[in-house]
Amino acid sequence: MMEKTLVVFLVVVQAVCQVPLTTSPPPTLSTSVTSTPTTAAPTDRLIKIGAFNIQSFGKTKYGRLDVRDYLVQIVTQYDAIMIQEIKDVSETMIYKFLADCQLHRNFSMVLSARLGRSRYREQYALFYDHDKLTVNKYAEYPDPQDIFHREPLIVHLMEKTKGKELTLMGVHTDPDDVPEELGEMENAYNWAVGQGYPTNALMMGDFNADCNYFKASEYSSVSLATNSSFTWLIDGSADTTVSDRTDCAYDRFVSTGTGLFSNTTVDRFDLTFHLNVSQAKRISDHYPIRTIWVA
Template identity: 35%
Template sequence: MEIGAPVGRHSYREQFVFFYRQEEMSVIDRYQYEEENKDVLAREPFIVQFRRRSARLVKKLVLIPVHTKPKDAEHELRALHNVVQDARRRWGTNSIMILGDFNADGRYLSSTKRTNIRMSSRPYFWLIDEDADTTTSDLNDHTYDRIVVFGKRMNDAVVPGSAKPFDFKRAYRLNYDTTRSVSDHYPVEVELRDN
């Protein structure tokens, strides 16, 4: 397990945590991203570089977790390009995955506004379908949570059709109240090929 420092503004804080199987992956390095000039990101990412033990394709992988502030989603998503560039410079890799609660749908980010974000075009690939519901609410079907990979090689390593929300409500036959006590979002998942 790798745990980042508490991040957030004022008294509200969150921490990014990575759980991983040590027999499958090991941590190469990690760092807490810090913005240089402007305070655009409400929660600066805790970035981790992993080594995939059995993989031949994409042996090293950088994960950048995201949780944007809903009303600032557009500005924060624009700033994420700088985070990706920072990780690329630091570790000399293009094998990067950005994942988490982007708040990238509904009133927080229209499809028109999304096209103005640098990460909405190549070399970035958005893996979660636009019509996927990543919320546990019965009142909306927004796709707030996303997985985005950087570069063709990283996209080629993705098992086609594997990127999706994990509907734990259905999988574990939970009622609405129990589901909401766990989270108001479904986790998103993706599989990577080894070869």
């Protein structure tokens, strides 16, 4: 049922697997979540895209039946969702999660190698609805200067009805090196375009792009924040943390090209499921972020 593919970067093959298968001003720390009107389009061309850092996502967390049920409900709302912080050393739990989600949607998966500079490593997984979308190719950014602790996962996504294409770039930055890693995202994008990926792109994930990790004074040194070719769909006034003591916009979408995105927001699953902070944090310390791609 599942096929593993080895993808070569920096001349060495890294494991990445696939299972059946506007410009705006630089972001500031004081404006709000983008919520543009949805452009009229057939509903099958409105692709709901998400990014979700599922804190310490491994066998222990997935073994909690209530958490498992909530995670399946959250993730299967999306047509495509980039999952971060997968920490299962055996690399088996994510397949069980995929199988549980497949009971509700015809999901396929792209899975990165285990990424990191030490014994601590994480994976990315893109779940996507194979009835609506297809993946033409995928890769991990080769990162020639070794800037990233966890190199971005880059995916060439295509909508099946009209054949519209989009590059997805998922990343979980290291909190100690946020300006450096975000500064390299433009180079990662340029590399992807040079490899034939679509120029219309959506960067996503836990950027750690706020509070103590990425201060307002550091924005000017990061081209992703100053280059008007990049639009930050979620800015610094949002709160993507599941806590009553923090207010930080760690998780972000950044778009470039002519792709249309609307109704971008933070997915407050605690409100959906009527959970208190303690109950919600059993699921994750991050909320998912979501946007609509008008394909």
